[in-house]
Amino acid sequence: MRIEKNKFIEVLQSSVNNLLNHKEEVNALNVFPVPDGDTGTNMSLTIKSALEEVKRSVENDLGKLAKDTARGSLMGARGNSGVILSQYFRGLAEGSADLKNFTPAEVAHVLTQASKTTYNAVMKPTEGTILTVGRETAEFANRFSKKESTDILLFLGEVLEAGKKSLANTPNLLPVLKEAKVVDAGGQGLIYILEGAYLALKGQGVQSLTGEEAKDLPSQKVSSREKISTDDIQFGYCTEFMIQTESNDVDGFRNKLKPLGDCLLVVGGEGIIKTHIHTNHPGKALEYAVELGQLKDIKIDNMRFQHEEVLLKDELEEMRSQQVESPQEDKDYGFVAVSMGEGLSEIFKEIQVDQVIFGGQTMNPSTQDFVKSIQAIPAKTIYLLPNNSNIIMAAEQAAEISEKDVHVIPSKTVPQGIAAMLAFNEESDPHEVEEAMTQAIQEIRSGSVTYAVRDTTIKNQEIKKGNFIGLYEKEITSFGDDLEETTIQLIRDMAFDDAYMVTIYYGEDVDIQDAEDLKAKLEEEFEDLDVDIIPGGQPLYYYLVSIE
Known part of the structure; x- marks a missing residue:
C-alpha cells in the first residue's frame, strides 16, 4: 500500500475527527472527579495543530509529511498528554524517514520508534498510561508482522485490537485507575487517534459529529476582552504570512522587521519561516519577506475595523511601554507566568512578571504560546513559571527549542509561582536566581x-x-x-x-x-x-x- 499526500491528510483528518467526537469522554476519564479533566481537549488541540501544518505543507513524500506532522504537533502541544503525543508523532516521523512501502514490518518499526521516543521524553515513565499503550501496541505489531500474512489492513486491524486490550488493562497496572474505575485518559486518546487512521485506510474515514474541525485553534490570549478605542491601536494591521525559503537567517529577518511594528513573532526552520507582526506598513513587511523566498498563507486584518481580533488593551500598552523604556538594550532577567483569573494575573504583573499567559486547568497553554511570550521579552535570561503540573512539559519543550537562555521553574500551583517570584533577587547570577526560586516553591x-x-x-x-x-x-x-x-x-x-x-x-x-x-x-x-x-x-x- 502506498500513501500519497491527499490520503495522508485524509487519514490524519479521520484521526482528528475520531478524537474530537470522543473528546468529552476522554476528558471525563480524569481520576479525580473535579471539573478540570482536559486530556481530550489537550490531545485534540495538539493533533489539530499537526493537521493544519500538514495542510499547509508543500511536501508529497510520506516521510517529510510525517515530519511536518511532528513539527505541527510540537508547536501546538498542550498539557502533558499533548506534549507526549507530540513526541509520539516525532517518533513516527523518525521511523518514517526512509519509508518506501506501507508493509507490516515497516509499520511495526515506525510504531516501535514512536514508543521509544515517548519513553525518552519522560523522566520517570509510569506504566498504565499512554506510554504503556503505545509500547504494548508496538510490541504486538512486531510479533504479528513476522507471521506469513501480508494483508496490511488485516495487520492494522489486529494491531488496533491489541492496543485496545492494552488500554483495558491499564487499571491493573495503575491502582489509582482501578479505584476510580477508569482507563488511562491519554491511552484512550491515542487509541481513538489510531482507530481514526485505521478506518480511513479502510475507506471508512470518520466524519466529525461536532463541526469542530472547521474552527480555528482557540487563542490563549484573552481572559476578559474589553471594547477598545481605535486611538489605542498604534499599529493597525495584523499581518501574518509564511515564507518558503532556503534561508536560515531567522534572526536577521526578525531584526529587519522590528522597526515596522510590535507583537512580532518570527519562527522558522526546515524551509519555512512563520511571521506575525502588527504594523502600519504590511506591504513593506511583505517586500522584505519576498527577498527570502515565496510567500503563502498571507493574512492582513485591519484591526481598527475588527476590534475583537486585537490583543487586550493592557497588553498593547505594556508592549509599547517596553519599547519606549528599553527599545534596544536587553535587561538581565525576564519572566513568563501562567495564570487564570484577573486578580491572579494582576498579582504576577505587580511582582515583575513580564508576560502572563492566560491559562491553567482546562486551558493549558501550548508550546507556541510560551515561545511567543519568550520572544516578546528583551531579556538575556528568561524564567518560565508554568504554575500547573500539566503545563511543565510544554514549558520545557518551549525552553528546549528557544534560541534564548530559558529556564523552567517547575511550579505546580499559582501560590508556588508567586513564592518563586518573591524569592527573586536581581543582584544574583542566573544560577543563583534559579536555585532560590526552585527552593521557594518547595517551602509552600x-x-x-x-x-x-x-x-x-x-x-x-x-x-x-x-x-x-x-x-x-x-x-x-x-x-x-x-x-x-x-x-x-x-x-x-x-x-x-x-x-x-x-x-x-x-x-x-x-x-x-x-x-x-x-x-x-x-x-x-x-x-x-x-x-x-x-x-x-x-x-x-x-x-x-x-x-x-
Whole structure:
C-alpha cells in the first residue's frame, strides 16, 4: 500500500475527527472527579495543530509529511498528554524517514520508534498510561508482522485490537485507575487517534459529529476582552504570512522587521519561516519577506475595523511601554507566568512578571504560546513559571527549542509561582536566581477547593456529584456539602507546626463577604496564623490556599 499526500491528510483528518467526537469522554476519564479533566481537549488541540501544518505543507513524500506532522504537533502541544503525543508523532516521523512501502514490518518499526521516543521524553515513565499503550501496541505489531500474512489492513486491524486490550488493562497496572474505575485518559486518546487512521485506510474515514474541525485553534490570549478605542491601536494591521525559503537567517529577518511594528513573532526552520507582526506598513513587511523566498498563507486584518481580533488593551500598552523604556538594550532577567483569573494575573504583573499567559486547568497553554511570550521579552535570561503540573512539559519543550537562555521553574500551583517570584533577587547570577526560586516553591504548601462532577469512591471515601472537594497537592483531604467547612478542614490538613501565614485567593464564584467570614473563622481557630484573603478571580476553584 502506498500513501500519497491527499490520503495522508485524509487519514490524519479521520484521526482528528475520531478524537474530537470522543473528546468529552476522554476528558471525563480524569481520576479525580473535579471539573478540570482536559486530556481530550489537550490531545485534540495538539493533533489539530499537526493537521493544519500538514495542510499547509508543500511536501508529497510520506516521510517529510510525517515530519511536518511532528513539527505541527510540537508547536501546538498542550498539557502533558499533548506534549507526549507530540513526541509520539516525532517518533513516527523518525521511523518514517526512509519509508518506501506501507508493509507490516515497516509499520511495526515506525510504531516501535514512536514508543521509544515517548519513553525518552519522560523522566520517570509510569506504566498504565499512554506510554504503556503505545509500547504494548508496538510490541504486538512486531510479533504479528513476522507471521506469513501480508494483508496490511488485516495487520492494522489486529494491531488496533491489541492496543485496545492494552488500554483495558491499564487499571491493573495503575491502582489509582482501578479505584476510580477508569482507563488511562491519554491511552484512550491515542487509541481513538489510531482507530481514526485505521478506518480511513479502510475507506471508512470518520466524519466529525461536532463541526469542530472547521474552527480555528482557540487563542490563549484573552481572559476578559474589553471594547477598545481605535486611538489605542498604534499599529493597525495584523499581518501574518509564511515564507518558503532556503534561508536560515531567522534572526536577521526578525531584526529587519522590528522597526515596522510590535507583537512580532518570527519562527522558522526546515524551509519555512512563520511571521506575525502588527504594523502600519504590511506591504513593506511583505517586500522584505519576498527577498527570502515565496510567500503563502498571507493574512492582513485591519484591526481598527475588527476590534475583537486585537490583543487586550493592557497588553498593547505594556508592549509599547517596553519599547519606549528599553527599545534596544536587553535587561538581565525576564519572566513568563501562567495564570487564570484577573486578580491572579494582576498579582504576577505587580511582582515583575513580564508576560502572563492566560491559562491553567482546562486551558493549558501550548508550546507556541510560551515561545511567543519568550520572544516578546528583551531579556538575556528568561524564567518560565508554568504554575500547573500539566503545563511543565510544554514549558520545557518551549525552553528546549528557544534560541534564548530559558529556564523552567517547575511550579505546580499559582501560590508556588508567586513564592518563586518573591524569592527573586536581581543582584544574583542566573544560577543563583534559579536555585532560590526552585527552593521557594518547595517551602509552600498548596491547596484548592472545587466541586465533584460525578460520583466516585477514592480511598474508601464516597464522594457525591456536587460535593465540595478540598485538595492538598494531589490528595482529596476533605469534601462535603458546606463550602466553608470543607475549606477549613482542608487548611487543618495542610497546617504544620512552624506555619505562620495562610493566604487564600478566592475565585470568581465567591462573594467577598463569604471570603471575609471564612477569614474570621480561620483567625479564631488558628490564632498563630496570619490570614490574608486576596481576590484571584479564578474559575472552577472557589479557593486557592497557600500556607508557609
